[in-house]
Amino acid sequence: MNQHVLRQRAEHQFLHELDALAAQDQKTKPPQWKLSPQAVVTYLLGGKLDNGVEITPKYIGHRRLMEIAVATLATDRALLLLGVPGTAKSWVSEHLAAAISGDSSLLVQGTAGTSEEALRYGWNYAMLLAKGPSAEALVPSPMLNAMKDGKIARVEELTRIPADVQDTLITLLSEKTLPVPELGSDFQAIKGFNVIATANNRDKGVNELSSALKRRFNTVILPVPDNLEEEISIVQNRVASLGKVLELPDSPPAIEQIRRVVTVFRELRSGVTEDKKAQLKMPSGTLSTAEAISVMSNGWALASHFGDGLMTAHDVAAGLMGAVLKDPVQDRVPWQEYLETVMKERDGWKDLYRACKALD
Template identity: 70%
Template sequence: MTTVLRAHAEDQYAEELAILAKDDDRVRPPGWKLSPWAVTTYILGDGDQITPKYIGPRRIVEVAVATLATDRALLLLGVPGTAKTWLSEHLAAAISGDSTLLVQGTAGTAEEAIRYGWNYARLLSEGPSRQALTPSPVMRAMAEGRIARVEELTRMPSDVQDALITVLSEKTLPIPELNEEVQASRGFNIIATANDRDRGVNDLSSALRRRFNTVVLPVPATAEEEVDIVSRRVDQLGRSLELPQTMTGLEEIRRVVTVFRELRTGVTEDGRTKVKSPSGTLSTAEAISVLTNGIALAAHFGDGVLRPSDVAAGIVGAVVQDPVSDRVVWREYLETVVRERQDWRDFYRACRDAG
């Protein structure tokens, strides 16, 4: 028996979804597995049997869920690492029971990824037919009344983006080769994500933007909130990757989060010292990655206790994206901020050696 490295949300949290469905006596929109209230509870947790999947303002999640209950599509916008993809996956899992109808936007994404393609062997031998047609995830979602996810929408060329206009406005997908169309079943909608640092890459046309309700996902408001998010995700990843048990001190997590927040905002935690910001985003997701890598180092090559030396290399790698300008920023921060903190001496030496 083989196990997957990362289970889909609807599989990983199947027990929680079943608990919610069993006790959910509220009105469910057509095609939904859960009511909007239960979907929101699944996302935010209930402090008991349902674990939080997203930590942030409740109103943001409520607006996102309410949007999907209407005929407007949802656009999750934010800087990298604000859990846009994570939230879209869990919303699709809770609403449709299927988060796999996914289109990944890139500069090379073709229109077929939004509409449909063809099995050219069958097309040449049989001519155009439904059997020769290869449906896109969006087309399947329309036919089955499910949620389709479009990741990095603004990374796709503008003409590919605009293939969504008819789908979102008319709720149909024409197939002119067959003189047919696919009409959306109840429950269909689209969740798209976009990185607001990509503005100007392939901006959405006004016609397409009008068909989305945009919800902006903020960075964690406080250090405590970010520490909580990072702690939870590091623990989840450690268990899913079956890393050996490690003494993960909250002190190291808090230190990594503090470094990232100070460099991200350009000022120290006490507000007394301004610092330069590097070119990278230094997102919460990157902090999670640094700490997960540190845990692997501590477990396999250390004494099983997460120490400054285990996270130092990861932090340097995350901060120094540009080997020239970012290295100057990092050295200045290290010498003017980190060095002056008495309880950060081990961390200072580890980062200096790693850099």
């Protein structure tokens, strides 16, 4: 394991937690699973083990959603994680694969250019031309490798994949078999194989899943955080984790700075202030929890490298405005209204108001 990689995969970054869970896991494990379903949920939600090891929470939210997701993967149905951008779909997908298979790398990234080969297999064309179709010339996809090894395969942004390519999954998920007509044979999935797909429900209408494909998935909708404190906790944990990976100097952001950024995001995306006393115009962006994490990480870097290490409103303002003003023309009206009617009048927020106005 290379300690110098910018972002370690979950099974490497949290190896000590996975090992600690495995060491005391006495529950029944489905075939090929590294941990029992109960231990997988503990890994996701966090807790303290009997041996004193602290398991950090990877997902802060409803326990039942994670139980449903894990239980689905123990059946013959695939799992679809659905939600607006920034609701931790990819994050949960990676950690599920890490905890269940010990390998989160079997990933297909969905785009408009994703081909059938990415979900099935391709060919080494030099070998194909020299020797014709053969097992040696076949280049397996991450999906095929997961089938052969009895692991979890991940498909990111499923609805961005063209509909005819999506339907490649139908036979694969229902029959657990991948035919290879060129060789007159097929690959049958080993026990433990399953698929986690993610999709953005704001992409509705881009490449809708066929009804036949939808039936192969059990859908779990990941919601935006329920309340302000929950979202603050998510941002605080993820920013601290990112700071360690990026080796940012000095102290992490003060909780009060995180609280203000999260409050701005929640109010603008809901169109109402937290006290429900004022209606607000909503900007075009999603203003997700993931974006709040990015704003705070950027502010921490500014404070550390170009300040005295203590994050101020001046460090937060640029990232905050960049997140809100996705469309400089369309989003300027709701942003200006928020500045003058909410931020300017709120006790203790004058420094943030002035910092934002200075950049306007």
